[in-house]
Amino acid sequence: MKLALAIASLIVFAVHGVVFYDQFFHKWERYQTAYFDQARSQARSELERAEMEARRPRIEQILVTNFGAARVDRCTTCHIASDDPRFSGLSHPLKTHPYSTALGDINQAGRWVRRHKFNDFGCTICHDGQGRGLTEYYAHGEDHYWPEPLIGYTVQHTWKKEYQKFLKGKEYMQANCAQCHTEENFAGTPLIAKGRRLFFEKNCYGCHRIEGISDGTLGPELTEAGKKFKIDYLWESIVDPRAGMATSFMPKFRLTEDEVKALVIFLKSRKGINLTETSLALFRARLNQDSAPPAAMSQPSLPAPSLNLVARGKELVEQRACAACHKIGDKDGGIAPDLSFEGAIKDEPWLLEHFKNPRALIPDSIMPAFRFSQADFEAMTAYLISLKAPTPPASPAEIFKLFCARCHGEKGDGQGPVALYVDPAPRDLTKAAFMNSKPRERFVKSIQEGVPGTSMAAWQNVLSESQIRALVDYIFTAMVKERGRELKARNLPEQNPVPSSPQSIARGEQTYLARCTGCHGRKADGKGPNSLDIVPRPRNLRNSPFIQSISDRRMIESILYGIQGTAMPPWIDYGMSQKDAGDLVNYIRSLTQASGRRQLRAGR
Amino acid sequence: MKESKEVPRRSLLTWVSSVALFGSAVISALANFVFLKPRATYGAPSRFSIGRPEEFPPGSRIAIEQRRICVAREGNQVAVISTTCTHLGCIVAVSDTGFSCPCHGSRYDQDGNVTGGPAPKPLPWYQVKLAPNGELEVDTSVEIKPGTYYTV
Numbered sequence: 224m225k226l227a228l229a230i231a232s233l234i235v236f237a238v239h240g241v242v243f244y245d246q247f248f249h250k251w252e253r254y255q256t257a258y259f260d261q262a263r264s265q266a267r268s269e270l271e272r273a274e275m276e277a278r279r280p281r282i283e284q285i286l287v288t289n290f291g292a293a294r295v296d297r298c299t300t301c302h303i304a305s306d307d308p309r310f311s312g313l314s315h316p317l318k319t320h321p322y323s324t325a326l327g328d329i330n331q332a333g334r335w336v337r338r339h340k341f342n343d344f345g346c347t348i349c350h351d352g353q354g355r356g357l358t359e360y361y362a363h364g365e366d367h368y369w370p371e372p373l374i375g376y377t378v379q380h381t382w383k384k385e386y387q388k389f390l391k392g393k394e395y396m397q398a399n400c401a402q403c404h405t406e407e408n409f410a411g412t413p414l415i416a417k418g419r420r421l422f423f424e425k426n427c428y429g430c431h432r433i434e435g436i437s438d439g440t441l442g443p444e445l446t447e448a449g450k451k452f453k454i455d456y457l458w459e460s461i462v463d464p465r466a467g468m469a470t471s472f473m474p475k476f477r478l479t480e481d482e483v484k485a486l487v488i489f490l491k492s493r494k495g496i497n498l499t500e501t502s503l504a505l506f507r508a509r510l511n512q513d514s515a516p517p518a519a520m521s522q523p524s525l526p527a528p529s530l531n532l533v534a535r536g537k538e539l540v541e542q543r544a545c546a547a548c549h550k551i552g553d554k555d556g557g558i559a560p561d562l563s564f565e566g567a568i569k570d571e572p573w574l575l576e577h578f579k580n581p582r583a584l585i586p587d588s589i590m591p592a593f594r595f596s597q598a599d600f601e602a603m604t605a606y607l608i609s610l611k612a613p614t615p616p617a618s619p620a621e622i623f624k625l626f627c628a629r630c631h632g633e634k635g636d637g638q639g640p641v642a643l644y645v646d647p648a649p650r651d652l653t654k655a656a657f658m659n660s661k662p663r664e665r666f667v668k669s670i671q672e673g674v675p676g677t678s679m680a681a682w683q684n685v686l687s688e689s690q691i692r693a694l695v696d697y698i699f700t701a702m703v704k705e706r707g708r709e710l711k712a713r714n715l716p717e718q719n720p721v722p723s724s725p726q727s728i729a730r731g732e733q734t735y736l737a738r739c740t741g742c743h744g745r746k747a748d749g750k751g752p753n754s755l756d757i758v759p760r761p762r763n764l765r766n767s768p769f770i771q772s773i774s775d776r777r778m779i780e781s782i783l784y785g786i787q788g789t790a791m792p793p794w795i796d797y798g799m800s801q802k803d804a805g806d807l808v809n810y811i812r813s814l815t816q817a818s819g820r821r822q823l824r825a826g827r
Numbered sequence: 828m829k830e831s832k833e834v835p836r837r838s839l840l841t842w843v844s845s846v847a848l849f850g851s852a853v854i855s856a857l858a859n860f861v862f863l864k865p866r867a868t869y870g871a872p873s874r875f876s877i878g879r880p881e882e883f884p885p886g887s888r889i890a891i892e893q894r895r896i897c898v899a900r901e902g903n904q905v906a907v908i909s910t911t912c913t914h915l916g917c918i919v920a921v922s923d924t925g926f927s928c929p930c931h932g933s934r935y936d937q938d939g940n941v942t943g944g945p946a947p948k949p950l951p952w953y954q955v956k957l958a959p960n961g962e963l964e965v966d967t968s969v970e971i972k973p974g975t976y977y978t979v
Contacts, residue, residue: 225840236847239854247861282867307959334961342875
């Protein structure tokens with residue numbers, strides 16, 4: 224028993240000793256003692272030697288109040304010789320911070336004068352890291368909960384091995400230079416300028432918004448990307464967008480390591496605020512934002528024009544990474560439709576208008592409206608027009624595979640590789656209930672003339688009518704498989720029996736609000752509360768090119784008799800009359816008709 | 828024989844345990860005393876550099892308001908005088924005759940001695956010396972005898 228007590232008490236004693244040693248004997252004390260010893264041996268006067276003799280280790284700290292929130296940097300506790308030029312030959316931590324003309328340091332007759340004095344600037348303003356930390360692990364930000372590890376030096380252990388080797392290098396510090404040196408082409412931050420250029424060249428600005436620089440809406444806003452994300456996440460998100468979020472549809476751009484690095488540094492420098500701005504200045508800038516568009520929104524830098532319009536268009540299409548989403552020849556971004564034979568299925572005015580504002584023609588398109596010049600659009604249009612379709616293969620199966628499968632899928636089930644990104648979604652051609660409820664003439668017409676307001680193109684210039692009929696037959700035999708009964712044309716008027724009038728539109732609106740909003744939504748954009756559970760999705764009734772292209776008869780038939788194979792019910796079963804349907808058609812058409820300018824200050 | 832051996836072993840164990848436990852207690856108590864004095868505070872650091880001697884031309888008296896000091900240079904001699912009023916801690920202004928406090932009218936001469944007003948003590952002088960990087964380094968935690976100049 225006594226033996227056990229003796230052992231236990233010895234262990235307690237030992238633990239106390241270890242804890243005491245660990246808590247009160249620090250590495251930094253040893254570093255400082257070493258510094259004092261060496262400084263003493265190098266002292267040139269007796270006074271200096273006596274002073275060094277008198278100094279005792281203590282926590283050194285720099286209080287920085289001039290740049291943003293106050294910082295406490297205790298880095299000089301270990302790096303105590305950082306401003307003592309006699310220690311330039313030693314190793315860390317007892318090493319002089321290098322002098323460099325690139326940092327603005329001046330050599331005056333053999334003696335260096337720093338531009339950024341540590342007294343005024345501290346350390347973490349350039350280097351990041353945890354200024355208050357007193358051990359390497361915490362001070363350098365190796366702890367992966369610390370958002371800003373020493374930039375370009377410290378790699379946190381949670382960062383992916385394959386990217387770690389790219390994330391080192393003092394050039395990353397340019398991101399912090401740019402917190403004060405915000406000029407667009409500041410000589411000290413060439414990689415920020417390069418990253419900014421790439422942001423436009425690679426069309427990042429089309430999808431991403433950065434306040435004052437770009438206003439894309441498709442992707443996440445990057446105004447504060449540098450504050451929110453560490454460099455490993457930025458690197459990964461550019462190189463492999465789906466690694467962070469499986470549903471991301473950001474394309475994989477073909478970038479070199481240097482380009483990714485420049486983009487990462489540029490994004491890391493975006494922190495939403497810069498240190499030369501007070502919060503009041505920022506507030507004023509935001510107030511005045513609407514009145515004056517930022518200067519940086521102008522045209523991105525353009526390559527030198529070449530003489531041939533088509534060749535120049537080709538050059539532009541290649542440089543602007545169109546193939547990051549689209550397929551052109553053997554390059555395939557896997558997100559957007561195939562442009563390899565665009566000239567055969569689209570005409571020049573359509574392409575030009577679509578370039579300027581894709582959503583004017585396909586209202587639910589995700590294609591960004593890029594701000595290129597008119598001349599560039601014309602050149603790119605000329606190039607796309609020059610891309611003609613190959614001679615169609617002989618068998619309908621091969622035609623389907625070549626022209627249709629990218630959207631409708633190899634099996635015709637509407638699950639092609641880009642189907643996810645095409646809105647309205649490609650039709651599921653295997654759904655017998657729908658396919659058998661429509662006359663074949665309608666399918667022939669859709670293929671011939673395309674479906675306005677959707678990604679379905681007109682194929683009449685590529686395929687002859689007999690080829691199209693063979694294709695429709697092939698779809699019905701190979702994909703639909705079920706034989707439908709003979710269709711009898713319903714007895715419906717060709718024209719809307721109810722003339723359009725404000726009263727009719729008002730009645731239509733009442734019916735719409737009562738019966739249609741559950742699926743088509745209160746905004747008639749096809750995104751009602753039930754729409755999430757419905758495939759195919761409810762039609763966007765504000766898709767004006769589509770609505771304008773279909774006849775009154777088809778609309779009334781769809782409303783009264785439903786659309787088989789979809790969630791649209793036959794409303795005639797719920798007591799809707801032809802007159803009600805006519806009111807609805809008037810209402811739906813009124814949604815997409817150009818009305819007079821909305822009067823915001825109209826008296827009520 | 829057996830008995831006599833047993834007793835010293837037991838007492839030795841008792842002795843070891845009590846020394847170890849007492850030692851632990853002493854260490855813990857000591858550790859608490861160490862914590863009484865904070866190792867770092869959030870105040871401005873007491874040792875800082877103020878720039879190269881050339882920035883203070885001979886004959887000048889330059890106040891650095893942020894640091895609450897005045898750098899006086901005469902010839903190649905430099906001194907650093909506090910500009911915190913010894914009355915209620917306002918920052919005193921540098922005037923032709925010395926220093927004057929805007930709050931309650933305390934007046935000091937060029938060496939910081941009180942010449943008028945409610946100030947109870949003269950302004951302290953701080954240690955200043957040339958750091959290895961060629962800049963003047965002030966340590967406000969070390970007060971020196973007024974009138975002591977540092978030769979640069």
